[in-house]
Amino acid sequence: MSDTISINGTQHSLPDDPRRSLLDFVRQDLGLTGTKKGCDHGQCGACTVIVNGIRINSCLTLAVMHDGDEVTTIEGLGTPEAPSELQKAFVAHDGFQCGYCTPGQICSATAMLQEIANNWPSDASESLEGEMNVTGEEIRERMSGNLCRCGAYANIVAAIRDVAEESA
Amino acid sequence: MRPFSYTKARVIEDARQITADESAMAIAGGTNLLDLMKLQVETPHKLADINRIGFDEIKKTADGGLSIGALATNTATAVHPRVRSDYPVLARAILSGATQQLRNKATNGGNLCQRTRCFYFTNIDQPCNKREPGSGCGAIDGIAKLHAVLGASDQCIATYPGDMAVALSALDAQVHIATAGGSERTVPVRDFHCLPGDTPWRDNVLEDGEIITAITLPAPVGGTQIYRKVRERSSYAFALVSIAAIVEMKDGLFSRADLAFGGLAHKPWHDLRIAEALIGQPPTAQTFDKAADILLEIARGYGENDFKIPLARRTLHAVLEHAAEEAA
Ligand SMILES: Cc1cc2nc3c(=O)[nH]c(=O)nc-3n(C[C@H](O)[C@H](O)[C@H](O)COP(=O)(O)OP(=O)(O)OC[C@H]3O[C@@H](n4cnc5c(N)ncnc54)[C@H](O)[C@@H]3O)c2cc1C
Ligand code: SF4
Ligand code: FES
Ligand code: FES
Numbered sequence: 001m002s003d004t005i006s007i008n009g010t011q012h013s014l015p016d017d018p019r020r021s022l023l024d025f026v027r028q029d030l031g032l033t034g035t036k037k038g039c040d041h042g043q044c045g046a047c048t049v050i051v052n053g054i055r056i057n058s059c060l061t062l063a064v065m066h067d068g069d070e071v072t073t074i075e076g077l078g079t080p081e082a083p084s085e086l087q088k089a090f091v092a093h094d095g096f097q098c099g100y101c102t103p104g105q106i107c108s109a110t111a112m113l114q115e116i117a118n119n120w121p122s123d124a125s126e127s128l129e130g131e132m133n134v135t136g137e138e139i140r141e142r143m144s145g146n147l148c149r150c151g152a153y154a155n156i157v158a159a160i161r162d163v164a165e166e167s168a
Numbered sequence: 169m170r171p172f173s174y175t176k177a178r179v180i181e182d183a184r185q186i187t188a189d190e191s192a193m194a195i196a197g198g199t200n201l202l203d204l205m206k207l208q209v210e211t212p213h214k215l216a217d218i219n220r221i222g223f224d225e226i227k228k229t230a231d232g233g234l235s236i237g238a239l240a241t242n243t244a245t246a247v248h249p250r251v252r253s254d255y256p257v258l259a260r261a262i263l264s265g266a267t268q269q270l271r272n273k274a275t276n277g278g279n280l281c282q283r284t285r286c287f288y289f290t291n292i293d294q295p296c297n298k299r300e301p302g303s304g305c306g307a308i309d310g311i312a313k314l315h316a317v318l319g320a321s322d323q324c325i326a327t328y329p330g331d332m333a334v335a336l337s338a339l340d341a342q343v344h345i346a347t348a349g350g351s352e353r354t355v356p357v358r359d360f361h362c363l364p365g366d367t368p369w370r371d372n373v374l375e376d377g378e379i380i381t382a383i384t385l386p387a388p389v390g391g392t393q394i395y396r397k398v399r400e401r402s403s404y405a406f407a408l409v410s411i412a413a414i415v416e417m418k419d420g421l422f423s424r425a426d427l428a429f430g431g432l433a434h435k436p437w438h439d440l441r442i443a444e445a446l447i448g449q450p451p452t453a454q455t456f457d458k459a460a461d462i463l464l465e466i467a468r469g470y471g472e473n474d475f476k477i478p479l480a481r482r483t484l485h486a487v488l489e490h491a492a493e494e495a496a
Contacts, residue, residue: 018174018215021202041203048269054243056273060199064174065217108269115268120247123263123403128252144403145267 005066007032008076018064023047025063026073034074034103038147045146048104049073055111057145074103077110085166086110089159097150105146109160112142113167134164169205176217180346180379186216188348188377194218196239196275199266200282208292209283209299223381224275226251232387238277238344238380242332243268245276255385257393257412261335264397267404277380280333280343280360283371284326284434285406287311297323297368305368312470314406317477318433318463324368325470328361328435329406335395337428337436338412342384348377357383361435371434391416391424392495396487398431398479407431409480415491422446422455422492429463432480439463451492456485 004011007026015025023040026032026049038046040059047058050072078084086106089095096102116138121128124141132138139157148156177183177194186192192214195201204210224239226248234255236245245251246262262271265279288294288306295304307315307325315325336357343355361372374380391414399405410430416423425446429437441462449455460481467477 018172019169040206042199042270045267045269054272055269057199057269060197060202060270061273062174062195062198062202065176065195065198065219067176112268118247120243121252121259121263122268123260128256128259129249141403142268145269 003067005063005068006070008072014067015063018062020063021059022049022051022061022063022066022071023058026058026071032073032075035107036100036103038101038104043147044101044104045108046101046104048108048146050107050111053111053114055108072107074107077106084110085163086113086159089162090156093155093159093162094152095155095159096148096152101146101148101150101152105143105148105156108143108146109156109163112139112160113164115142116164117167134161136161139164169202170208170211172205172212173214174217175214176219177221180218180221180223180381181350183216183218183221183379184346184348184350184377186214187379189214190376192216194379196278197241197273198278199270199274200278204283204290207290209290218379229384234385236276236383236385238382239275242266242271242274242276242279245332246271254388255335255339255393257338257395257414258332258335258385260393260395261331261397261410261412264395264407264410265331276332276383279330280357280380280383281372281374282330285314285329286326287314289326298326298364299369301369308470312472314408314431315470315473316433317467317469317473317480318429318437319363319466320434320468320470321364321366321368323366324364324434326364326368326434327431328371328433329431330436331395331397331407331410331430333357333361334407334410334428334430334436335412336383336385337438338414338426339385339389340426341386343380344382344384345374346379346381348375352381357436358438364434389414389426391426392491394487394491394494396483396490398483409476409483411483411487413487413491415488415495417451417492417495420496421448421450423448425459425488427459427484427487429480432467432476437463446488451488453485456488457481459488460484 036046038044193212224237397410414426
């Protein structure tokens with residue numbers, strides 16, 4: 001087992017202090033400040049990253065618990081020159097105001113579209129089985145772990161819906 | 169966060185050995201423990217990371233039931249094809265809790281052991297008999313909206329906050345525990361959590377060095393299965409009152425009514441007398457009231473949470489009415 005962690009495709013050694021959260025590790029040790037700290041208690045979703053394809057809150061996990069894992073942060077999804085589909089859609093739909101929650105929203109939505117493609121149900125799904133639909137209600141439920149203090153929700157849902165419908 | 173030493177357990181023996189020490193704790197998803205360590209509510213000197221010890225499988229048992237690994241995530245459990253088709257009340261209960269990000273990390277063992285959301289418990293400047301035995305209870309005569317109306321004591325009126333265990337209680341699931349000595353014991357989930365009594369610091373029956381390995385579900389029980397969670401907003405909030413129900417009807421009468429209740433007590437509440445009162449009865453308001461009378465016989469509010477008593481009654485009405493319609 002390795003004692004390194006891959007962040008956006010680059011291997012890094014794990015921190016010495018076991019108290020380092022994955023969030024503080026990417027922001028402070030690696031200088032990847034796209035991932036944001038809102039609450040540090042799993043309540044806001046600003047710190048959402050994708051670990052081995054699954055979205056999690058990076059504030060409630062220790063970096064040392066992730067040896068051998070592959071982490072994708074907002075910096076790994078796209079760049080200003082080559083944005084991802086969701087990044088483009090957030091710009092096109094004005095899916096933000098201050099932008100603080102946006103990296104978390106986009107990481108979360110990226111993994112969420114895969115969850116829907118896997119036909120994983122949500123609390124809003126009428127049936128637990130079969131194909132999942134991308135309704136506004138589904139998107140709101142599935143994205144409820146990402147709070148937006150500016151209340152850009154309507155445009156966030158529109159941006160996600162656009163990409164979901166295109167890829168469907 | 170206080171300093172601690174960290175060990176990655178490779179096998180369950182490592183985990184048992186490390187956590188046998190009173191000042192050590194196991195960490196699984198970390199979504200509850202790290203939250204509380206940041207607040208210095210939990211201050212373990214040693215952490216045993218149990219994520220790589222296995223026990224994350226979901227597989228059929230010899231009697232046709234399902235064994236759900238303690239280290240399987242809440243998400244893996246809720247999306248498992250057999251859980252969705254045979255135990256929908258469990259899938260629904262899990263999906264109603266927390267958020268997708270949290271459920272992706274949260275494990276089934278950690279979910280059972282999650283601690284109360286009492287505001288005094290999570291604030292180290294406040295008195296709390298659960299966190300600091302003998303310091304008093306801030307919630308009695310304080311902010312007690314989330315607190316218990318059933319089975320509380322004059323030492324502690326906290327509630328167990330989880331959803332999954334409420335469904336497990338209705339399903340009469342069993343919790344499998346590896347003991348510190350290396351043997352195994354099994355505890356029905358209905359007996360896993362404790363009432364506060366005069367030992368409010370004790371949430372459940374686990375002893376130092378014990379690790380939950382799996383939860384087993386009985387062979388598919390069928391029936392109409394419902395998880396109804398009443399909360400202050402429609403997503404991402406803990407239950408004020410929740411009900412897990414498995415109901416069957418025969419000739420217009422209840423023939424099965426396994427019910428468990430969340431948000432009301434220090435444990436998922438289960439009272440066999442409720443099923444006894446419902447079976448053989450028609451789904452009328454009178455029947456529902458009789459069931460609610462039994463549920464709430466010893467109910468007592470603490471001011472701010474008085475509303476839970478009528479809310480539990482109305483939620484029970486709604487669930488039974490809905491279940492009877494579906495099951496007919
Ligand atoms: C903002 C927020 C909202 C939430 N909302 C809900 C909700 O609506 N409904 C709900 O049900 N839950 C909710 N939760 C709680 C969440 O479900 C729990 O935090 C999670 O299930 C805990 O699992 P974990 O694996 O992360 O546990 P950890 O944090 O790793 O551990 C929790 C405790 O369990 C012990 N433990 C873990 N695994 C084992 C084992 N195998 N054997 C023995 N002991 C073990 C640990 O030592 C620790 O004491 C919420 C949490 C947050 C942060
Ligand atoms: S209700 Fe229980 S957990 Fe809350 S302050 Fe009182 S003793 Fe502590
Ligand atoms: S910073 Fe992690 S959820 Fe708020
Ligand atoms: S855009 Fe400001 S918090 Fe969401």
